Amino acid sequence: MPLMESVWLQFSPFLRRAIGHIGTGYVVDRHAEALDAVAAQDAQALRFAIEADVGEGLGALREQDRARLEALD
Secondary structure (H helix, E strand, O other): OHHHHHHHHHHHHHHHHHHHHHOOOOOOOOHHHHHHHHHHOOHHHHHHHHHHHHHHHHHHHHHHHHHHHHHHO
């Protein structure tokens, strides 16, 4: 639970809002996977879901930044 409380639960709402604000097509939602893992008490599946959620969200932001830089050329 410390990983969820210290990183995912605090950072993910910000990340979701930032992604929505910049208008990217990022639509993968790992929250259901994370909740299923919690219900099943499957720490490995929970870790995967959280890492994938944050990693994919950051990847979407990087992609949007890259597109903006290319538009400047």
